[in-house]
Amino acid sequence: MINHNLKIYNTLTRTTEKFEPIHIGHVGMYVCGPTVYNNAHLGNARTFVSFDVVFRYLQHLGYKVRYVRNITDAGHLENDADEGEDKISKKAKLEQLEPMEIVQRYTIDFHHVMDSFNALPPSIEPTATGHIIEQIEMTKQIMANGFAYESNGTIYFDVEKYAKDNNYTALTGRNLDDLLNGTRELGGQFDKRGRLDFALWIKAKPEHIMRWPSPWGEGFPGWHLECSAMSKKYLGNHFDIHGGGMDLAPTHHTNEIAQNVACNHIKNPINYWMHTNMLTVNGQKMSKSLGNSFLPFELFSGSHHLLEKAYSPMTVRFFMLQAHYRSTLDFSNEALQAAEKGFARLMNAMKLLDDLKSSTTSTSDISELKTKVYAAMDDDFNTPITLAHLFEGVRIINSVNDGKESITEVDKSELVKLMSSMVFDVLGLKEENAVNTDKIDGLMNMILEVRTDAKTRRDFSTSDLIRDKLKEIGFEIKDGKEGTSYTIL
Numbered sequence: 001m002i003n004h005n006l007k008i009y010n011t012l013t014r015t016t017e018k019f020e021p022i023h024i025g026h027v028g029m030y031v032c033g034p035t036v037y038n039n040a041h042l043g044n045a046r047t048f049v050s051f052d053v054v055f056r057y058l059q060h061l062g063y064k065v066r067y068v069r070n071i072t073d074a075g076h077l078e079n080d081a082d083e084g085e086d087k088i089s090k091k092a093k094l095e096q097l098e099p100m101e102i103v104q105r106y107t108i109d110f111h112h113v114m115d116s117f118n119a120l121p122p123s124i125e126p127t128a129t130g131h132i133i134e135q136i137e138m139t140k141q142i143m144a145n146g147f148a149y150e151s152n153g154t155i156y157f158d159v160e161k162y163a164k165d166n167n168y169t170a171l172t173g174r175n176l177d178d179l180l181n182g183t184r185e186l187g188g189q190f191d192k193r194g195r196l197d198f199a200l201w202i203k204a205k206p207e208h209i210m211r212w213p214s215p216w217g218e219g220f221p222g223w224h225l226e227c228s229a230m231s232k233k234y235l236g237n238h239f240d241i242h243g244g245g246m247d248l249a250p251t252h253h254t255n256e257i258a259q260n261v262a263c264n265h266i267k268n269p270i271n272y273w274m275h276t277n278m279l280t281v282n283g284q285k286m287s288k289s290l291g292n293s294f295l296p297f298e299l300f301s302g303s304h305h306l307l308e309k310a311y312s313p314m315t316v317r318f319f320m321l322q323a324h325y326r327s328t329l330d331f332s333n334e335a336l337q338a339a340e341k342g343f344a345r346l347m348n349a350m351k352l353l354d355d356l357k358s359s360t361t362s363t364s365d366i367s368e369l370k371t372k373v374y375a376a377m378d379d380d381f382n383t384p385i386t387l388a389h390l391f392e393g394v395r396i397i398n399s400v401n402d403g404k405e406s407i408t409e410v411d412k413s414e415l416v417k418l419m420s421s422m423v424f425d426v427l428g429l430k431e432e433n434a435v436n437t438d439k440i441d442g443l444m445n446m447i448l449e450v451r452t453d454a455k456t457r458r459d460f461s462t463s464d465l466i467r468d469k470l471k472e473i474g475f476e477i478k479d480g481k482e483g484t485s486y487t488i489l
């Protein structure tokens with residue numbers, strides 16, 4: 001089944017457009033991956049969780065998706081405008097390690113964090129250092145096409161020349177003259193002709209560790225170039241979706257488009273540009289200098305002074321999905337604790353789902369619910385609205401379980417299909433501690449037996465004590481006609 005109602009907000013056109021893939025049934029998607037010089041960042045995690053949902057939903061709709069997300073292991077300078085040291089080289093010097101030891105350590109950390117968030121691995125995860133030849137070839141082609149020049153061993157992209165026939169600022173809609181006449185001086189970069197020119201290939205200074213031979217001497221590739229070279233290699237000169245954090249749009253993505261156009265003679269190399277929004281903490285921008293930026297592992301362990309407790313990866317994933325990817329996401333203990341409760345409620349309902357008793361009539365319209373859920377996902381992957389509708393499903397499950405509402409066998413199987421495919425396959429949520437649920441269940445049944453026994457002996461102080469103590473730990477028990485059941489709060 002390929003759904004034909006999917007609409008995507010395209011940063012390039014600033015409108016929500018119907019999604020039409022270039023090749024029927026196939027989607028090519030490129031997302032800018034992390035620069036692996038530090039522990040995985042929460043902002044990055046949010047971006048990759050968002051694109052994980054995009055990847056999962058496209059596959060759910062029946063598309064064959066080739067999802068490419070790179071690892072930046074060279075060429076990303078401290079300042080995006082070709083200034084400062086290479087981030088990985090700098091960290092390597094600081095820790096007295098080989099740059100590739102830094103890359104290995106933080107790639108593993110990044111994968112670990114993405115696994116914790118239950119994000120699917122991309123189809124291809126190429127590295128910049130694994131594609132030096134492709135980047136040199138692309139630089140040569142851009143030079144041959146007249147859009148780049150050599151200056152003292154460094155190759156610069158000529159933005160002003162490119163902008164004569166192309167809309168350089170198409171992605172952001174900024175005014176080119178304003179950028180060209182900006183007050184910022186060229187800084188130390190006297191080698192380049194125009195202030196907007198950026199390096200495709202950078203000459204390595206004697207102390208620079210990561211260096212490769214090229215036709216222009218020893219050097220290393222520019223950060224923007226790697227994404228153009230790797231997307232071209234694996235997705236072709238024209239592909240469907242390119243994504244990343246919105247902070248990448250003004251420089252990195254703008255330059256990627258310019259490189260693709262200048263190299264490949266194609267007017268519009270990418271059909272849909274998708275950007276995720278930033279994180280805030282208690283309404284303030286999350287930033288290292290404000291001391292309010294925490295890492296995924298700090299959230300999972302509760303080891304940051306702003307966090308009242310630890311939050312599990314699925315609580316955080318659920319929390320992220322409660323905001324649309326194009327909205328800012330505001331972290332606060334209050335919101336995280338509400339998400340924790342909401343997630344537990346959702347998982348409890350999922351556990352009841354299979355064992356619901358069916359009746360001859362349904363009190364709820366399941367096909368209408370299904371229509372609403374798909375309409376929300378089709379509306380630019382609107383996960384908060386999707387979740388709101390799924391909670392209507394939770395309400396139905398609980399009411400049927402309590403005997404207040406009824407459901408037919410046919411509707412029940414529709415509800416099971418809808419809830420499990422959306423919650424698990426598309427939103428990528430999963431039961432946590434799944435390994436231990438059987439053991440917890442066994443233990444709880446034993447405790448409940450002891451309590452029932454106490455009740456039959458009219459030892460109500462013991463049975464009440466068990467109930468109250470369990471509630472303190474986070475188990476709520478309910479006495480019903482068919483025995484006592486429990487839910488994890």
Ligand SMILES: [Zn+2]
Nearest residue numbers: 032033227252
């Ligand atoms: Zn990129």
